[in-house]
Amino acid sequence: MHQVALLSWAMAAGLAAALTTNPFYLAPLGAAALAVGSSLARDRGPLRSFALAAALAVALRTALALLGPVSRGSLAAAALEGARLAVVLLVVGAFNAASDPGALLRLAPGRWHELALAVSLALSIAPRTAEAAARVREAQRLRGLPTSGWRALPALAVPVLETGMEEAVTLAESMDARGHGSGPRTRYRPEPWGPRDALVALACAAGGAGFLAAELLGAGGIDAAGAGHVSLALLGALGLLTSPLWPWPRR
Amino acid sequence: MAEALSFAGVGFSYPGAEDPALRGATFSLPEGAFALVAGPTGAGKSTLLRCCNGLVPHFTGGRFEGRVRIGGRDTLEHRPRTLATTVGFVPQDPGASFVLDRVEDELAYAMENLGVPRGAMRRRVEEVLDLMRIEPLRDRSVRQLSGGERQRVAIAAALTAGPRVLVLDEPTSQLDPQGAEDVLAALARLVHELGTTVLMAEHRLERVVGTVDLAVGCKAGEPPRLGPPAEILAWLGAGPPVARLGRILGWRPVPLTVREARRAAGSLGRLPGPPPRPAAGLPAPGEPLLRAQGLHADHGRGSVLRGVDLELRRGEVVALMGRNGAGKTTLLRCLVGLHRPAAGRVAAASGRAPEPGRDAALCPQVPEHLLYRSRVVEEVAVTLRARGRDGAEAQALLEELGIGPLAPRHPREVSAGQRLLVAVAAVVATGAPVLLLDEPTRGLDPEVKGRLSELLRRFAARGGAVIVATHDVELAAALATRVVLLAGGEVIADGPPAEVLADSPVFSPEMTRVFGPGWLTPEQVARALGA
Numbered sequence: 001m002h003q004v005a006l007l008s009w010a011m012a013a014g015l016a017a018a019l020t021t022n023p024f025y026l027a028p029l030g031a032a033a034l035a036v037g038s039s040l041a042r043d044r045g046p047l048r049s050f051a052l053a054a055a056l057a058v059a060l061r062t063a064l065a066l067l068g069p070v071s072r073g074s075l076a077a078a079a080l081e082g083a084r085l086a087v088v089l090l091v092v093g094a095f096n097a098a099s100d101p102g103a104l105l106r107l108a109p110g111r112w113h114e115l116a117l118a119v120s121l122a123l124s125i126a127p128r129t130a131e132a133a134a135r136v137r138e139a140q141r142l143r144g145l146p147t148s149g150w151r152a153l154p155a156l157a158v159p160v161l162e163t164g165m166e167e168a169v170t171l172a173e174s175m176d177a178r179g180h181g182s183g184p185r186t187r188y189r190p191e192p193w194g195p196r197d198a199l200v201a202l203a204c205a206a207g208g209a210g211f212l213a214a215e216l217l218g219a220g221g222i223d224a225a226g227a228g229h230v231s232l233a234l235l236g237a238l239g240l241l242t243s244p245l246w247p248w249p250r251r
Numbered sequence: 252m253a254e255a256l257s258f259a260g261v262g263f264s265y266p267g268a269e270d271p272a273l274r275g276a277t278f279s280l281p282e283g284a285f286a287l288v289a290g291p292t293g294a295g296k297s298t299l300l301r302c303c304n305g306l307v308p309h310f311t312g313g314r315f316e317g318r319v320r321i322g323g324r325d326t327l328e329h330r331p332r333t334l335a336t337t338v339g340f341v342p343q344d345p346g347a348s349f350v351l352d353r354v355e356d357e358l359a360y361a362m363e364n365l366g367v368p369r370g371a372m373r374r375r376v377e378e379v380l381d382l383m384r385i386e387p388l389r390d391r392s393v394r395q396l397s398g399g400e401r402q403r404v405a406i407a408a409a410l411t412a413g414p415r416v417l418v419l420d421e422p423t424s425q426l427d428p429q430g431a432e433d434v435l436a437a438l439a440r441l442v443h444e445l446g447t448t449v450l451m452a453e454h455r456l457e458r459v460v461g462t463v464d465l466a467v468g469c470k471a472g473e474p475p476r477l478g479p480p481a482e483i484l485a486w487l488g489a490g491p492p493v494a495r496l497g498r499i500l501g502w503r504p505v506p507l508t509v510r511e512a513r514r515a516a517g518s519l520g521r522l523p524g525p526p527p528r529p530a531a532g533l534p535a536p537g538e539p540l541l542r543a544q545g546l547h548a549d550h551g552r553g554s555v556l557r558g559v560d561l562e563l564r565r566g567e568v569v570a571l572m573g574r575n576g577a578g579k580t581t582l583l584r585c586l587v588g589l590h591r592p593a594a595g596r597v598a599a600a601s602g603r604a605p606e607p608g609r610d611a612a613l614c615p616q617v618p619e620h621l622l623y624r625s626r627v628v629e630e631v632a633v634t635l636r637a638r639g640r641d642g643a644e645a646q647a648l649l650e651e652l653g654i655g656p657l658a659p660r661h662p663r664e665v666s667a668g669q670r671l672l673v674a675v676a677a678v679v680a681t682g683a684p685v686l687l688l689d690e691p692t693r694g695l696d697p698e699v700k701g702r703l704s705e706l707l708r709r710f711a712a713r714g715g716a717v718i719v720a721t722h723d724v725e726l727a728a729a730l731a732t733r734v735v736l737l738a739g740g741e742v743i744a745d746g747p748p749a750e751v752l753a754d755s756p757v758f759s760p761e762m763t764r765v766f767g768p769g770w771l772t773p774e775q776v777a778r779a780l781g782a
Contacts, residue, residue: 100352121350128347132620138589139615142608143681144637155633158623162663166619167347173306174348178361179335179412186366188359188376 001040001244002197003103009036009200010095012208013241017087019215020222021080024230025238030054030087032242037094039245050093054086061085103191114181121171128167133160196248203243210237254279255416255448256303258475261317263298263307272298275474276317278467280450282415285442287459287480288452290469290487292694293666296420296452297343299467299475303418303450304338305331322415335361339409343420343693345401346393354396354404355380355389361412375411382444383407383437398575399430403437410441417441419451423458424692427574427722428757431458438462454696456484457491457725457761461508481507489697492725492761496773500782512765522779526749526769536732537565538600540685540716541586541611545595548581548740555581557740558595563685563716568707570727570748571720572758573737579720580616582737583687586718587613600684611685618674618691619663627665627673628658634680645680652676652706667694672702679710686710688719695723704730728752728760728771 013036017029037047061082065075108116136159137147146152214220214234221229257279264271273295280286288296301307305326308315319326322337331340342348351357358379362372380386383403388396393404402422409417422438423431439462441447450467453459466483468476476483481504484490490498490505493512497505506512541563548556555578563569563586571579584590585597588605599610615621624630631649632642649655654672657665662673671691679686691703700723707717707730718735721727727734727748734751736744736758744751752758753768762770770776 135615135617136620139613139620142587142589142613143621143634143677144608145633146637155623159620163617163619167344169310170342170344170347171350173301173310173331174340174342175350176310176331177304177306177335177338177340178350178409179332179364182332182335182364184366185363186369186372188356188363188369188372190369 001098001200002191002193003099003107004193005197005200005204006040006095006099006244007104008204009241009244010091010099012204014088014091015208016211016237016241017084017091019211021077021084022221022223022230023080023083025222025234026080026083026087028238029241030083030090032238032245033087033090033094035242036244037090037097040094040098042098042100044097046096047093050089050096054089054093057085057089058082103189107191125164125168125171129160129164132163136160200243200246203240207237207240207243210234210240253282255282255284255322256280256450257318257320258299258302259318259320261302261319262315263302264314265298265311266313268313270472271314273302273475274472276302278475278477280448280465280477282448283442283446284448284450284465285439285463286448286450286465286467286477287456287463288450288467288469289456289483289489290475291471291489291666291696291698292454292668294469294471295475296469299469300340300418300420300450300452302326303416304334304340305329306340332364335365335412335414337414338416338418339406339412339414341402341405341409341417341419341422343424345405348405349393349408352392352394353389354385354391354393357393357404357408358411360408365412372411375413379407379410382410382440384433397430399426399433402426402430402434406434406437414447416448416450419449421452421454424454424695425690428724430575431455431722435459435462454694455723455725456489456494460484460491460494461510481505492773493765496762496776499773499777500780509761509764512761516765519780522766522770522776526771526775526779536567537714539564540600541597541605543582543586543595543597546582546585546592546597547594548578548585548590548592550581550590554593555740556585556592559737559740559742561586561735561742561745563718565684565714565716566711567732568711568717568719568730569733569735570731571718571735571737572722572724572727577737578740579737580689583613583689583718583720586685587611587687589613608681609683611687612678612681612683613687613689614671614675614678614691616689616691617693618671621674621677622662622670625661626658627654627660627662627676630662630673630677631680634677638680638682640680640682648680649676652679652709653702654706666699668696668699668702669694671695671699672706675703675706684715686715686717688717688721690720690722692722695726700726700729724752724758724760728762 013033041047062079065078136156140155141147145155214222220231220234258276261276262271262274288299290296298307302319303321309330324337349357350360355376358376359372380389383406385403385407388400422434438449442449460480463480466480468483468487476486484494485505493506493509502515506515539562543559543561546556546559559582573579581590585592588607597605599605605611622630624633628645631645635644636642646658649658657669662670711717731748734748735742736751748771749769752760753763760771762772762776766776
């Protein structure tokens with residue numbers, strides 16, 4: 001699927017999830033996010049960690065509610081707010097698992113190229129830095145140095161930052177040595193924009209717009225207060241947000 | 252023949268540095284040359300390479316004098332990005348140089364930047380995939396490649412723009428012997444089939460000296476010299492083990508390859524007696540300090556270790572060898588107590604599982620991951636204090652390990668090789684009786700190799716034990732009292748180096764290949780001959 005179609009799905013589904021606390025909308029939306037993520041995933045790692053974070057979000061938000069004066073209503077409201085956050089996380093996780101930073105980068109029009117490049121590089125440098133941080137932590141622990149608290153900071157941060165700087169310079173040099181920014185670019189693998197992509201983008205835009213309209217009008221039982229009240233129109237909008245999963249004849 | 256690359260009176264100082272990194276460089280490389288840049292770490296090899304495409308001075312700043320012309324273009328007038336069609340550059344750590352995720356996209360990246368039409372790009376990518384023999388990798392993620400594959404992809408990515416000159420910084424330093432051979436074979440194909448000019452820095456001379464036809468020698472504080480490899484290595488006082496032997500025995504000309512050494516050794520007849528055991532001076536192995544039994548370990552998806560038994564005794568220096576991915580790192584992590592085995596057990600001298608950092612210490616693969624203080628001696632004192640010992644012992648420990656003079660220096664300002672020694676000292680200061688080293692590769696020139704061997708030997712002689720994971724056959728031959736060969740997560744050989752290193756042609760040191768099993772180092776052969 002084209003990256004733009006995928007992006008429009010993520011934005012519409014994320015918007016819908018952020019707007020509602022009605023469990024009858026959140027549940028199918030969460031299921032749709034999981035399905036989209038697992039059917040289009042290039043790499044299931046992010047989906048798994050985001051799913052874990054989602055479960056934690058619900059549990060933590062509910063647990064926090066137990067700290068104050070507890071009533072059945074306040075507990076349910078907290079759980080639903082946790083669920084809303086969880087579904088947003090699932091959508092982000094699905095997009096993360098299914099999108100290709102390289103392809104996204106090449107989509108950026110020439111003038112935005114530098115910005116897109118920065119984002120794409122950050123996406124690829126982040127895991128390397130995290131890995132380096134884990135190794136530094138381990139190495140300092142073996143030396144017997146503390147690895148938590150602010151006193152541990154120099155021993156952990158200095159090596160990570162310095163090796164990170166060196167790697168960033170290596171990368172910048174390697175890009176320059178391969179002609180980055182020398183003139184107008186061409187594309188090796190243009191991503192074809194097909195009728196399916198157009199359909200998904202349109203469907204998602206309509207679905208997202210549906211939720212936005214319901215929020216603005218205060219209609220359709222979009223708030224938890226209206227739980228139990230479900231509008232057919234919004235269920236239809238939800239259906240549109242599953243469009244990346246619709247069967248499509250192969251050419 | 253036309254010249255591909257010329258330096259005329261080139262000198263360079265990094266910003267804020269007192270001494271120039273490069274001075275008076277004047278030489279020119281003919282088209283189609285396969286040239287080696289040799290010399291100790293800190294002698295300016297990387298600087299010289301980075302001058303070739305203008306990264307020095309365009310990227311670094313600093314004081315630059317003289318002229319570098321490549322393919323007829325002056326690097327002061329053209330920025331690195333516009334020289335991309337003339338010269339390809341492969342940095343030391345190819346992992347850090349990848350921009351995109353898929354191998355095929357990474358190859359096309361340079362051509363996209365240069366605005367090459369799509370049809371031409373497709374053809375060129377196919378050509379380069381074939382040339383570097385990486386066609387099966389085209390859809391893989393660059394993050395999932397082995398070391399040798401990664402290096403060949405990085406070379407391919409530099410080649411697609413069609414440069415006439417290729418510059419590489421230590422392309423085989425992180426590779427196992429087979430991976431290194433694949434990369435060197437690929438470079439030789441470029442030179443022979445396409446007439447590309449290749450200039451590469453390399454420490455492990457035994458790997459490359461038979462393939463190159465020219466060498467540039469770098470010595471700190473002196474102008475670099477260009478000449479035939481034999482002449483340049485003689486000037487540097489460097490060379491593979493056969494050259495060292497040739498110099499001790501006064502052979503003329505000094506041999507550079509095993510084949511030349513065999514010819515020269517023909518006149519010696521048979522060497523007297525069975526080869527004596529090397530590494531004399533170390534006490535006979537004492538009681539066990541670490542014992543692994545039936546060790547199984549998983550990492551990520553698959554199992555990495557399958558039933559490893561290993562015992563490490565006081566006074567031993569063990570070389571742990573095996574191709575990339577054989578399980579060396581995981582084994583070290585199990586032994587130090589960082590990785591929990593799926594089955595089997597590791598026991599320290601106390602009989603219990605090793606406590607990380609107390610029963611065994613591990614020097615990380617990237618020594619810079621440890622260093623954060625502003626003075627070397629502080630780096631050691633910090634460890635001592637963390638172990639409840641007196642930080643004032645740091646200087647004495649450095650002296651004992653043979654690197655006392657480094658004490659007042661800044662750890663980031665000493666050479667890459669010296670940084671490794673500092674990291675080892677910082678880890679030794681934990682007082683753990685077992686020292687593990689995970690493939691120390693960066694900046695491991697012969698001088699540092701000698702110092703490291705000396706340091707590890709002293710550690711073992713004081714009653715410790717060492718395991719060093721390495722691809723360096725000559726280091727293992729010169730240093731180890733025992734060699735353990737790992738393949739597919741199993742120990743396939745475990746014994747004295749004279750036996751283990753004689754079995755496989757890939758893991759044989761040069762002396763074994765010239766004189767037969769049991770002969771490991773030039774010094775050993777020379778002693779036997781009474782030289």
